[in-house]
Amino acid sequence: MDTEDNVETLGEQLYTLIFPKYSEHAGKLTGMLLELPAPVLSKMLQDEAMLATAVEKAVEALQVDLHQESSKTTSKEEDDGSVSSDSLGEQLFDLVDVYNTGYSQKITGMLLEQHKEAVLKLLSDPKQLEEQLNAALKTLKQQRIGATDVSDTSDTEDTEGLGEKLFLRVQELDQLHAHEITGMLLELDSDVLHQLLRERTMLETAVHKAQTALRT
Template sequence: MEEEEDVEELGERLYKLIYPGYSNMAGKLTGMLLELPSSVLAQMLQDETMLATAVEKALSALQPSKHTGKMEAEGEDAVSASSDSLGEQLYELVDTHNTGFTEKITGMLLEQRKKDVQKLLSDPGLLEEGIKVALKTLEEQNSTETDVSDCSDPDDIDRMGEKLFAIVQQIDAKNCADITGMLLEMEPKTLGQLFCDRSMLEAAVKRAQAAIVRAAHTAIAAIKQKA
């Protein structure tokens, strides 16, 4: 009940601020802004610039409905913000957690579907959980970067080879030794990137697999010619 009363109070205060400039649309605009988290709404009430920006975004979201009438027919899309708007809103919320990685975390969270991002904006608990997961991922990446950043020493190269072999073995157990050997011929910095970027690693493994297949075909062809 207290939460409902807080939202109602925020709505009334927002309406009073919006009405002078948009008397004919104050109700609609207030309703759209009330979909934002209470913490953001509270900031808007204290920051005229932030409120004005939010109102402008809400107005821009309504513009297509004046020309095509599609927005109202699409239900939730009538009050959904653009991708840029979602990103800005998410950035502001993530920034309040003072993680020191606001941009990176926001970018990671924005990789989700638009509906999932909207849920993060409306559910503080869900957003906090998403931030924790992103932070853990970043910490693991930073740890790996630290481990493989300096590979000039033979012992470091051996250590990297062992880690790389363990990862490649999960992808291609049959050819993991050959593939690891091929990957270790890459520059140390490039290898470090492979540890931090799974998609980049998988692409490198696929290229190595293709090279192995080509080598096998060449060997078979050479044997047939001799025969």
């Protein structure tokens, strides 16, 4: 009991001496110094230089500890954020992939655009996940069909238009085989066909090659 009283008394005296200069961390610094043997502490209280040196070392150690704690906290928060997002994405992808839609990556990306709470709910609610998955799949298929329709329509119209113009030009050079030659030429790229319509000499050469192919 005497020892406890003695340590407590030493602590009070140390705190009183440390507080004026290090008020913010006086308690921690005092606690750190109190880990030293009582005789050493008693000697410190009598030797200002010894006490000042001990306090400075404690301050340095405390600053290092505080810096490490701060770094760990920041790092943990960053890791938690990234791991959380990555983990959510991976878990969601695994669940979406089970449905074998062929659009697992795209659907996962669409679902991840929601708030984190909504995504977490999807992971725990299979019914809601299926509903949103079907909705996303429907949207993707409609986009694909729409894009295909536009592309097919424009390609068809372009080919038909080129075919008609090309037929008229070919007919001037070979009326008898105009249909066959035009059909052969339409197998070429549209860029080449446009060039044939612009350049008479190039068209004549192409028609001549087609005629040779027909004869052989």
